[in-house]
Amino acid sequence: MEKEFAIEAKNISKTFHISEDSHNTVKNRLFNIFKPSRSRYVPAVKNMSFEILKGECIGLLGRNGCGKSTLVKLLAGVYPSDSGQIRINGSTMLMNLGVGMSHELTARENVYVSGSVLGLRIKEIDAIFKEIIEFAELEEFVDTKIKFFSSGMVARLAFSIAVKAGADIMFLDEIFAVGDVKFQDKAIKVFESSWIEGKTVILVSHSMEVIRQYCNRTAFLKHGELVFYGDTEKAIELYMEDNQ
Amino acid sequence: MIKMITSFLVGSNKLERLWLLAKIEFKLRYYENNLGLLWALLKPLMDVAIYYIVFKTILKTDVPAFASYLFIGLILWNFFVESTSGTVQILQTKKYLYEYSNMNKMEIYLSTLLSNSIGFFFNLSMFVIFLNFIETDLVGLSLLNLWIVPLFVILFILSLALSLILSCIYVLAKDITQIWQVFTAALFFLSPIFYKLALFKESLPALTYINPIAGIIINARKVMMEKSLPDFGLLFFDLGYALLLLLIGLIMLNKIGARAAEKL
Numbered sequence: 001m002e003k004e005f006a007i008e009a010k011n012i013s014k015t016f017h018i019s020e021d022s023h024n025t026v027k028n029r030l031f032n033i034f035k036p037s038r039s040r041y042v043p044a045v046k047n048m049s050f051e052i053l054k055g056e057c058i059g060l061l062g063r064n065g066c067g068k069s070t071l072v073k074l075l076a077g078v079y080p081s082d083s084g085q086i087r088i089n090g091s092t093m094l095m096n097l098g099v100g101m102s103h104e105l106t107a108r109e110n111v112y113v114s115g116s117v118l119g120l121r122i123k124e125i126d127a128i129f130k131e132i133i134e135f136a137e138l139e140e141f142v143d144t145k146i147k148f149f150s151s152g153m154v155a156r157l158a159f160s161i162a163v164k165a166g167a168d169i170m171f172l173d174e175i176f177a178v179g180d181v182k183f184q185d186k187a188i189k190v191f192e193s194s195w196i197e198g199k200t201v202i203l204v205s206h207s208m209e210v211i212r213q214y215c216n217r218t219a220f221l222k223h224g225e226l227v228f229y230g231d232t233e234k235a236i237e238l239y240m241e242d243n244q
Numbered sequence: 245m246i247k248m249i250t251s252f253l254v255g256s257n258k259l260e261r262l263w264l265l266a267k268i269e270f271k272l273r274y275y276e277n278n279l280g281l282l283w284a285l286l287k288p289l290m291d292v293a294i295y296y297i298v299f300k301t302i303l304k305t306d307v308p309a310f311a312s313y314l315f316i317g318l319i320l321w322n323f324f325v326e327s328t329s330g331t332v333q334i335l336q337t338k339k340y341l342y343e344y345s346n347m348n349k350m351e352i353y354l355s356t357l358l359s360n361s362i363g364f365f366f367n368l369s370m371f372v373i374f375l376n377f378i379e380t381d382l383v384g385l386s387l388l389n390l391w392i393v394p395l396f397v398i399l400f401i402l403s404l405a406l407s408l409i410l411s412c413i414y415v416l417a418k419d420i421t422q423i424w425q426v427f428t429a430a431l432f433f434l435s436p437i438f439y440k441l442a443l444f445k446e447s448l449p450a451l452t453y454i455n456p457i458a459g460i461i462i463n464a465r466k467v468m469m470e471k472s473l474p475d476f477g478l479l480f481f482d483l484g485y486a487l488l489l490l491l492i493g494l495i496m497l498n499k500i501g502a503r504a505a506e507k508l
Contacts, residue, residue, distance in 0.1 A: 016506065024416065024417060024418055025417050025418055025419040026417045026419050026420065026423060027419060029417060073505070076344075076345065076346060077345075077346030078342070078343060078344070078345075078346065078505045079503075079505055079506055080502045080503060088346065091345065091346070092345055092346045093344060093345050094343075094344040094345065095344070100340040100341055100342075100343055100344035100345065101340055102340045104272060105268065105272075109268055112264060112268075113264065113265065113268065113341070116257060116260065116261040116264050116265075117261070117341060117345055117347050118345065119257060120257065121257045121260060122257075122260050122264065167345065
């Protein structure tokens with residue numbers, strides 16, 4: 001089988017420009033034309049190159065603030081990168097504690113909007129709609145606005161949409177913390193059966209168990225730099241050392 | 245440009261998605277309040293009533309068929325305001341759509357404007373009914389009325405362009421919301437919405453061209469009420485104006501709008 005790239009990144013970097021005084025109104029900008037703004041540059045991701053193949057499950061390790069989330073957002077196409085280029089082959093979906101859902105919309109509308117954003121046709125969503133609601137255990141609240149949901153309910157709905165509709169490339173940022181034990185078991189089962197097979201997954205987790213179990217390759221990040229990319233055991237070792 | 249549009253539309257669920265988002269947007273706007281869709285129909289009528297009383301009853305303007313004259317001007321104006329003032333903060337309110345996926349931001353703008361277009365279509369139907377059954381001074385419908393379609397397309401492009409520009413400025417400067425409110429208030433009085441056209445052209449000749457809405461309103465009255473062809477010079481000028489602004493808007497979306505996820 002020929003190797004097909006899901007994501008190809010070349011020399012990507014990202015620096016955040018954080019201004020410390022509020023120069024975000026026209027008035028402030030006009031009055032402070034000659035006063036240089038106090039601002040800092042925070043390099044979050046420094047010059048990385050790598051590629052991810054279709055169907056791979058990649059782990060992402062690193063301590064807090066090492067640029068994991070920024071990297072994930074760059075790869076998912078949410079942030080534009082400052083330099084280099086990223087080629088993304090397919091639709092992407094980023095999941096952390098919630099996926100893109102509007103609190104003004106009902107569960108039903110959110111399912112349709114998210115499904116459509118992920119590239120499904122309305123008919124396809126019609127077909128899986130019932131499964132999504134059943135999986136999320138929200139049958140009684142289909143037409144309730146999700147602003148009235150508990151945070152667990154929102155997270156379950158988000159997870160169910162991701163499970164059933166899923167994009168070609170999934171970025172999962174600490175997702176196994178959703179719901180009660182029963183839901184977690186269900187989630188892991190689905191994760192194993194439908195995502196590990198057939199989808200490209202990038203997994204961010206602080207749980208070594210999860211990373212060790214699912215990832216063929218793992219990247220280790222430190223201070224915005226890609227220190228290591230390859231064998232999972234080696235990456236975990238480096239990460240453990242870093243935590244000492 | 246055309247190539248870009250076709251490649252944008254062909255072969256995916258994009259059209260479906262635009263329609264879905266537009267429908268939900270429309271529903272959110274009108275079905276959330278008690279009057280529902282009635283409100284969408286009532287608002288232009290109430291506007292017309294207010295301006296009619298001020299300009300016809302009190303100021304005794306001598307424009308013939310003044311209610312219809314106001315009506316067509318106001319529904320075009322309302323579409324413009326809803327699509328520009330209403331979308332200044334769109335990158336903030338619709339953040340949930342682009343924050344977690346690589347969705348094209350253009351779709352967010354298009355769906356919102358599409359939702360406003362549904363509202364405009366209702367208003368236009370009301371206007372046509374009004375024109376035919378209530379305003380009896382004028383003769384009924386004619387094929388020339390169809391010229392309203394290209395005029396509306398120009399208005400759509402113009403509103404989309406300004407929406408792009410304003411919402412990108414919003415990423416950098418939040419008070420553009422207030423500035424634009426003042427600006428539209430001024431523009432409202434500098435548009436030929438309730439003035440007699442000859443008077444408007446005589447006092448402020450340059451504004452027919454500088455104010456992009458003016459030309460659209462003038463032409464819309466020609467094709468809907470006077471049963472004549474639009475002024476083509478003005479029509480193409482407005483089209484060029486709108487396309488130029490759209491180009492600026494697209495450049496801004498690429499430069500600034502692309503960074504909305506991290507800035508807002």
